[in-house]
Amino acid sequence: MDVAARIVRLQLAETFVIAREAADYADVVQVSLTHEGVTGHGEAAPIERYDESAESALRFIDDHGALVGDDPFALEDVGERLASIPGEQAAKSALDAALHDLQGKLLGVPVFKLLGLPRTGPPTSWTIWLGDPDDMARRAEGAAQTYRRLKLKLGGDDGLDVERVRAVRGVTDLPLMVDVNEWWSFAEALEALPQLAEIGVEYCEQPLKAGDEGGRALKDRSPVPIYVDEDCHTLADVSGCAEIAHGINIKLGKSGGIREAIRMAHAARGLRMGVMLGCMVESGLGIAAGCCVAPLCDHIDLDGNLLLAEDPWPGVELVDGVQTPSLAPGLGGSPRA
Ligand SMILES: [Mg+2]
Numbered sequence: 303m304d305v306a307a308r309i310v311r312l313q314l315a316e317t318f319v320i321a322r323e324a325a326d327y328a329d330v331v332q333v334s335l336t337h338e339g340v341t342g343h344g345e346a347a348p349i350e351r352y353d354e355s356a357e358s359a360l361r362f363i364d365d366h367g368a369l370v371g372d373d374p375f376a377l378e379d380v381g382e383r384l385a386s387i388p389g390e391q392a393a394k395s396a397l398d399a400a401l402h403d404l405q406g407k408l409l410g411v412p413v414f415k416l417l418g419l420p421r422t423g424p425p426t427s428w429t430i431w432l433g434d435p436d437d438m439a440r441r442a443e444g445a446a447q448t449y450r451r452l453k454l455k456l457g458g459d460d461g462l463d464v465e466r467v468r469a470v471r472g473v474t475d476l477p478l479m480v481d482v483n484e485w486w487s488f489a490e491a492l493e494a495l496p497q498l499a500e501i502g503v504e505y506c507e508q509p510l511k512a513g514d515e516g517g518r519a520l521k522d523r524s525p526v527p528i529y530v531d532e533d534c535h536t537l538a539d540v541s542g543c544a545e546i547a548h549g550i551n552i553k554l555g556k557s558g559g560i561r562e563a564i565r566m567a568h569a570a571r572g573l574r575m576g577v578m579l580g581c582m583v584e585s586g587l588g589i590a591a592g593c594c595v596a597p598l599c600d601h602i603d604l605d606g607n608l609l610l611a612e613d614p615w616p617g618v619e620l621v622d623g624v625q626t627p628s629l630a631p632g633l634g635g636s637p638r639a
Pocket of ligand 1: 481483507508531532551580
């Protein structure tokens with residue numbers, strides 16, 4: 303297969319703020335695999351937290367893209383070859399997505415059908431990024447017109463995190479989830495979680511730093527389900543996460559692709575854990591790959607393309623709050639003309 307890749311800058315509609323960073327744009331890598339005149343596309347959203355960048359992802363694809371070989375259906379073999387080189391999970395996920403897209407196009411079916419899954423999963427949450435309580439409430443009120451659940455970014459480091467959730471609860475009855483992005487100490491988590499339970503928060507994502515030794519005790523004592531994100535990357539992490547959390551947050555950029563994400567979802571079910579699917583800032587191409595895993599999850603946070611000033615890869619449609627992939631073969635979608 304011929305492999306080509308390039309960096310694409312995605313401009314955000316508004317500055318996005320979480321506990322550890324703020325951003326106006328995100329750089330992703332888009333990859334194309336061509337086999338017998340048919341081209342499959344995939345996207346990598348590198349995660350800075352794991353020392354990845356668009357440049358490092360592009361380098362990985364330039365250096366190791368040939369590991370996809372000549373059989374676009376040999377996902378297991380390709381996955382093993384790619385996994386033999388550590389790191390750059392986002393780049394691997396782009397290659398995996400492009401292989402799935404190519405398979406669908408070669409067979410004339412959408413990828414969700416290829417995987418034997420329904421077309422859609424639960425509605426996506428909309429992310430209310432970190433701000434003052436009043437500001438978050440104002441933005442939540444606007445978003446509540448379009449979305450069916452809201453995910454609040456916390457970790458303000460100012461003692462106002464519970465106030466943020468209260469302010470948002472004051473303007474909407476929608477289901478609320480929170481994501482602390484590793485920003486609380488064990489003591490802060492123990493103080494905040496019962497209050498979040500009273501407000502009716504559905505789950506709390508990654509309250510403690512990844513690997514924090516308090517995880518096990520917090521799981522036992524938290525009245526709100528704990529989901530881990532920064533603690534959970536691939537299948538190998540899932541059983542350990544069962545000790546510290548009630549659920550896992552799968553992202554293709556961490557797992558290395560759709561195939562590993564599906565394994566993780568099934569492993570989590572076997573451990574009686576909840577499953578959520580997250581994303582990064584991504585175009586519709588990245589989100590279309592995420593949609594393939596969504597039907598296996600309890601909670602969906604696939605709003606990456608909706609945060610953009612303009613999606614350069616239309617195809618996924620938000621229908622009544624549900625991210626809905628195209629019925630076209632492969633991942634659907636195509637670059638904006
Ligand atoms: Mg998260």
